[in-house]
Amino acid sequence: MSPLLQIILAGVGTYLLRLSFIGLSARLGTPSARTEATLGLIAPAVLAAIIADQLFVGDDGLVVQWSWWIGGVVAGLVAWRWRSAGITMGAGLVCVWVLDAVLGL
Amino acid sequence: MSLPEPVRSGLRAALPLAVTALPFGLVYGVVVAGSSISPWVGLAGSWLVLAGAAQISLVELIDAGAAWPVAIGTALVINARLALYSAALAPAFAAFDRRWRWSLPYLLTDQAAVLAVAEYRHRRDPVERRLYYTAAALLIVVFWWGGSIVGVLLGASLPNADVIGFAVPAMFLALLIPALDSRPTLVAAVSAAAVAVAASPLPSGVNITLAALSGIAAGRLALGLGPSQSREVPA
Numbered sequence: 378m379s380p381l382l383q384i385i386l387a388g389v390g391t392y393l394l395r396l397s398f399i400g401l402s403a404r405l406g407t408p409s410a411r412t413e414a415t416l417g418l419i420a421p422a423v424l425a426a427i428i429a430d431q432l433f434v435g436d437d438g439l440v441v442q443w444s445w446w447i448g449g450v451v452a453g454l455v456a457w458r459w460r461s462a463g464i465t466m467g468a469g470l471v472c473v474w475v476l477d478a479v480l481g482l
Numbered sequence: 483m484s485l486p487e488p489v490r491s492g493l494r495a496a497l498p499l500a501v502t503a504l505p506f507g508l509v510y511g512v513v514v515a516g517s518s519i520s521p522w523v524g525l526a527g528s529w530l531v532l533a534g535a536a537q538i539s540l541v542e543l544i545d546a547g548a549a550w551p552v553a554i555g556t557a558l559v560i561n562a563r564l565a566l567y568s569a570a571l572a573p574a575f576a577a578f579d580r581r582w583r584w585s586l587p588y589l590l591t592d593q594a595a596v597l598a599v600a601e602y603r604h605r606r607d608p609v610e611r612r613l614y615y616t617a618a619a620l621l622i623v624v625f626w627w628g629g630s631i632v633g634v635l636l637g638a639s640l641p642n643a644d645v646i647g648f649a650v651p652a653m654f655l656a657l658l659i660p661a662l663d664s665r666p667t668l669v670a671a672v673s674a675a676a677v678a679v680a681a682s683p684l685p686s687g688v689n690i691t692l693a694a695l696s697g698i699a700a701g702r703l704a705l706g707l708g709p710s711q712s713r714e715v716p717a
Contacts, residue, residue, distance in 0.1 A: 380519050380544045381523045381526060383553055384523065384531060387530070387531050387540055387554045387557040388530030388532075390554065390561075391558065391564065392587065394562060395590040396584065399571060399572050402573065402575050402576035402583065403580075403583070405573075405576070413573065415698065415702050415705070417570070417599070419698060420595065420596045420599050421661045421670045422670040422671060423563045423567070423592070423690075425674040425678070426675065426691075426694045427651075427690060429678040429693070430682070431654075434679065439682055444644075445648055448648055449652075452652045452655045453655050453659060456655050456656050456660070460660050463498035465659075466498065466501075466656055469652035470645060470648060470649055473644075473648040478645060
């Protein structure tokens with residue numbers, strides 16, 4: 378199968394994943410309070426899973442990358458203190474750059 | 483003529499996240515440039531799939547000669563989390579016209595979903611919700627497309643990809659930390675992170691989906707254990 382066709386099929390499948398519950402939403406009715414509370418847990422759970430995967434997991438299993446780990450702690454603290462996406466990412470990137478490019482960590 | 487307030491709010495909230503989509507797009511473009519796949523076909527992925535990690539995986543597997551069910555299946559497993567976001571937004575999107583319910587999910591990304599979920603706690607009008615989401619999601623997608631194009635053009639000449647790559651977890655941290663506003667959300671996040679690492683031997687993407695589902699289950703248990711249910715959720 379050609380690369381373009383594979384990308385098209387992956388695109389169609391991904392769109393259907395995005396559409397799934399939203400497409401059915403008009404038929405699902407009003408969710409209960411407990412269901413709503415559960416839906417509120419989705420974003421924190423997915424984001425934490427992605428972050429942990431990126432910081433600790435590589436192609437061949439667990440990885441040691443001190444600059445990213447320290448950068449992650451710094452970015453997390455900055456996000457908690459300032460609640461700003463721009464400041465958080467800026468602080469994290471500068472930290473990793475210093476550790477990685479300057480200190481060679 | 484000024485833009486409607488929800489559009490301006492959406493653009494303002496999404497801008498720092500959209501800026502981060504740029505280096506992520508750069509990384510994808512570099513992967514395409516280093517593969518045997520035509521740059522035009524690779525860039526088509528940014529239009530058709532519109533999901534960075536899955537696109538990178540797809541290009542790498544196609545380039546490595548993997549069987550097409552493996553390449554496509556892996557991309558879809560990585561993107562399975564988008565169905566969870568779809569569930570989180572479904573109650574709010576139910577108030578939209580059918581044409582919006584079917585078209586706007588195309589723009590659904592991690593960043594757009596998290597912004598919308600947070601905004602919908604206090605913004606109740608369906609039209610305002612739709613405008614906010616559309617503006618934010620579109621800005622993020624435009625930056626993603628731009629980054630992909632520049633990445634393909636620059637290719638391997640891109641400086642220090644390791645540092646640039648950290649923009650992605652930093653962006654997700656910027657989204658996660660403000661969302662940890664109750665004990666159940668904290669339990670969900672910590673549990674999900676632990677399972678993602680513990681399940682790392684599983685194929686790429688499977689560990690993330692499993693971890694997310696485990697985190698939601700743990701958070702749901704915490705919902706029933708104590709009085710800490712102060713958060714409001716989108717309706």
